[in-house]
């Protein structure tokens with residue numbers, strides 16, 4: 001990561017290109033991630049989008065977030081998708097049947113699972129663009145939904161009060177096919193008939209019904225066996241009517257995901273800031289959970305490998321398959337400076353994450369690494385943004401600037417793609433991808449105003 005590129009005037013053109021992507025992907029009340037491939041509203045996408053959109057039109061950024069909250073369940077769960085209510089894609093809701101759960105909203109069709117809790121960060125970042133009275137009002141408006149979301153996470157997903165929340169499907173992690181998930185999926189969720197499908201090479205037929213591989217080369221997506229496994233997990237959750245208690249009764253497959261818990265730790269900090277400015281007092285139980293989580297992340301540290309890992313909720317064993325999640329405790333901000341230095345060493349290690357275009361989603365030496373293999377190799381702008389943010393707060397300013405500048409360089413060279421080769425910056429996945437555009441705008445704005 002030593003070939004740093006300074007931000008120059010041409011960034012102004014990229015800003016225009018990125019703004020246009022966001023305009024084109026706007027659909028009445030919110031922004032879709034990308035035309036065709038992602039026609040619905042996604043939870044963490046909209047949060048990243050709002051973080052960029054606030055520099056263009058703060059009212060629209062607020063609208064993006066309000067639109068997300070339409071889907072919130074009465075128990076506080078924030079679903080990872082709100083389905084488009086028109087067009088052929090509106091049929092996708094039938095796969096989920098989230099309406100089987102009594103907490104799902106009556107008038108909005110959503111998925112039955114969540115995604116990383118980026119909402120507090122988006123709310124805070126929008127607040128930074130408002131006058132003091134407007135900010136207070138904005139935080140007061142957002143606080144009840146935010147609090148009930150965090151309360152739901154602890155109540156339903158941390159049933160043993162460990163301070164770590166568990167996920168029930170890889171899609172909840174937002175890093176769909178990252179190695180710890182694929183490892184556990186094959187270990188615990190593989191029925192005999194999937195082996196038959198694989199042996200008879202019937203997985204090729206699955207390509208015919210997949211939407212993603214019609215828009216993106218199959219080699220850049222999840223392989224069909226893994227996609228089938230995801231679907232079988234979804235079916236199981238649907239049979240349990242998306243009810244966490246019922247799911248927990250006989251689950252072999254729940255993960256205390258490192259990236260998700262790191263994001264939650266940061267979100268907890270912002271929840272406290274929002275409560276304070278809004279003039280609210282956090283419930284005692286919530287404060288206890290926040291404090292517990294700050295200590296609990298150390299249960300995920302492995303002294304031998306000198307890094308954090310995700311952990312199985314069922315066996316309590318660390319899943320020693322590194323991914324981009326390894327660097328996300330930097331974003332959490334609660335680990336010691338010594339631990340942060342260990343993670344920065346990984347960033348500078350040529351066998352791990354030191355690539356010309358940061359940051360590979362899987363360390364180069366991992367057996368899972370594939371240059372353009374979705375969450376198994378390429379560089380993604382959202383994880384770059386999160387890690388740069390953490391590095392900045394720990395005082396690793398040069399590393400943070402390199403990530404921001406190289407992210408801008410990738411988009412400048414190729415456009416606002418979903419992900420990029422960490423080796424040469426080549427684009428992959430969906431084109432005109434919204435969170436890439438939004439976070440590049442944020443990188444440009446925040447580095448020029450510093």
Ligand code: GLC
Nearest residue numbers: 033038042044045174175176
């Ligand atoms: C993919 C990504 C997920 C994202 C969604 C919509 O599933 O893995 O993180 O939210 O697409 O962009």
